[in-house]
Amino acid sequence: MADIQPPPAWLADAVMYQIYPQTYADTDGDGIGDLPGVLHRLEYLEWLGVDTVWLSPLFASPFADAGYDVSDYRTVAPRYGTNHDLATLVEEARSRGIRVMLDLVAGHTSDQHAWFRASADDPGDDRYIWADTTEAPSPAWVPSPGTRPGYYLPNFYPVQPALNFGYARPDPAEPWRQPVDAPGPRANRAALREIMAYWFDRGVAGFRVDMAFSLVKDDPDRSATAALWRETRAWMDETYPDRALLSEWGDPKTSVPAGIHADFFLHFVGRPLRSLWGNAQGSHNPVWGEDPCFFGPDGDGSMREFLEAWREADTAIAGAGYVALPTANHDFSRLVCGTRTRDMVAPAFAFQLTWPSLPVIYYGDEIGMRYLPGLPSKEGSQLGDEARQGSRTPMQWDDGPNAGFSTAAEEDLYLPLDPAVDRPSVAAQRADDTSLLHQVRALIRLRREHRELGTHGPVEVLNSGYPLVYTRGDSYLVAVNPSGRPETCTLRDVTVGPALLARGVEAHPDGTITTEPFSYGVFRLAP
Known part of the structure; x- marks a missing residue:
């Protein structure tokens, strides 16, 4: 890793906070959160003590997958505001000592993106992965919507065509497997840097990279994908050395040596994170059964799996970056879930904020918002048995109408509010010195005042x-x-x-x- 420069100094002390913009704060009364809403709540974030905000996707999109289907990487979706609103947010956040990171969907676009529309009509366009065959290579492939014959490979939902970053292994029976240095993959790597530079030049501090592990196909050891990110990191080190990449990879021992500055332990990659917080009673029930977790109230879990994974990752990283440890995110259950109530989760924050990892607090977890089961699917949130919408409900700001999230009619809210009469709110917990919110704030302050409690x-x-x-x-x-x-x-x-x-x-x-x-x-x- 000698050719990789050290991470930017600010990252070592960062306390991150993920905002799901659809449900954080709505200022125009349409029931969907927006950027002026985030701007209005910066005082709260500064008071809490977080210094880096990661915004889930806010680019133009048909929203078949809640914005993870991007149709224009350089334009803010009108539901959230304008590019000027984002620039204002970045500048005002900076004045309060808060950096703003965006979500970069690197591996696929929406099928409404101009790149894909052009590719669907041009058999010579290799920006996406096309099989010019009369039959689909497998059920996952989708028929061409344009004049181009054949099928395209999606990454996730059918409306998310995979960008072509090449294949690590050729197969004569599958001629669509282009090498990573073919013209299409090279064009996509260049486009990725152009998008990043566009937002870096506008003050954005970095990106959380969606599905960062998946760009090069049939890459079992991720070595070809790692080479792509090392190339990207070398460009960043030279051109934007104070910016950072946080990846959805889930394997820090592989991704950080590959050039990513910090990578999460994630619920869908092995058991290290699930053995801590668990999801069996929430978003992924019954997918993962009832395996115990250490931070469950029954006290029948074990730290063994987490500690083994942590030590392995820490050794491989060797000071070149960080393991990121989330309380939750938009894809899996909150800390308050099932039998674990908000009176039980302060120890999880105490661990997260005193362990030598990069803490990422999911919005609302700091007040003990709960995972809500049984909600309707919204913009692709229900994926088979995985009910992700239960972790995406509106932020609970106060005890007023719609919990202070929006002035819209209740039926027009992006997702329903927690109906519990005792649901927590920021206002009530700020007024109570013994609340979970004050405990989280005190732990953040302690981490800042005593740097050995952080990554150092x-x-x-x-x-x-x-x-x-x-x-x-x-x-x-x-x-x-x-x-x-x-x-x-x-x-x-x-x-x-x-x-x-x-x-x-x-x-x-x-x-x-x-x-x-x-x-x-x-x-x-x-x-």
Whole structure:
């Protein structure tokens, strides 16, 4: 990794916040969130302490897949506002110490994109993957909508034709498998950089890259895809060294050495993230069954899978980037889900905000918004058994009409609000010093004031069961009990000093740590 420059300095200390723009704040009364709404709520984000905002896709789109079907990468979708609104948001956020990252759908476009319309009428256009055959190569392929004969390969839904970045392995029986250096793949790599530069030049701090692992097809070890991103990273290091890429790859040990600055542990790549938070009672039930997770109230999970994956990734990354750890996102369940109530999730935040990863808070999780089951599908949110819409409901700002999200009629809201009479709100929790919101804010502040609690300090796990206990550097100890039982452990050769922030955890002179249910504590270590 000698040819990759270090990540921009700001990324090491970032606390990120994902906004789903459709349901964050609506200012024009159409029931859909917009950019002026985000602008209006910057004061809240500054107060909370986050310094980087990632906006889910907001480019022009037919919205068959909630904006992940882009028809114009350089134009803000009218439902959200204008390019000027985005420029205003970026500038005002910067004045408050907040960077704005956008979502880049790199692997496919909408079938309404001008590129695809041209390709569907021109057999010589190789920007997409076409099989000029009389029969579909497989059921996934879609008939050409234009004068060009044959079929195209979609990435996800049929209306999302895959951009051609080439194939890692040729197959004489499939002549559409072009190499990565063919004219079509080269044109798409250049177009990708042009899109990124367009928004970098307008102050955007970086991108979260959708399905970053999927660009080169039939690439089992991802080496050809990695080469593509290393090329992109070299261009960024030379031209935009202070910008960052956050990827939806789900395998940091592969993606970060490939040039990505930070990559998530994700729900759909193995069990490391699911073994922490789990999804079995929400968006992916019954897809994943009832496997326990460590931060479940029953206290029957294990940290083994997460810790093994973390150590493997940390070794492979070798300081060249970061593992990103989300509370949730638009594709899987919130922390508050099923039997895990908002009174139980503070320990998860205590872990996320004191572990040496890059924390990404999904909007509303900081007040304990819950995953809502049984909602109608909206813009492609229901995918087989996966009910993703339950994590995309309107932000709950106050106790007024539509929870302060919108002045639209209730039936015109993008998705229904949580109907619970005790649903949390920002206003109510800001007024309550004991609320989850104030605890999250205090943990963010603690991470900022004590940099060894962030990505800078080493971590050593002293007890991997309940309670989870680990040190950060030579100065701090963290104890977390996410179970519904009191838990105790005794440490050897560790002298714990005063608490910096503790809720239900006590450290005793004999090395015993006692914890109440759903508790956490951050302590200084005695010299």
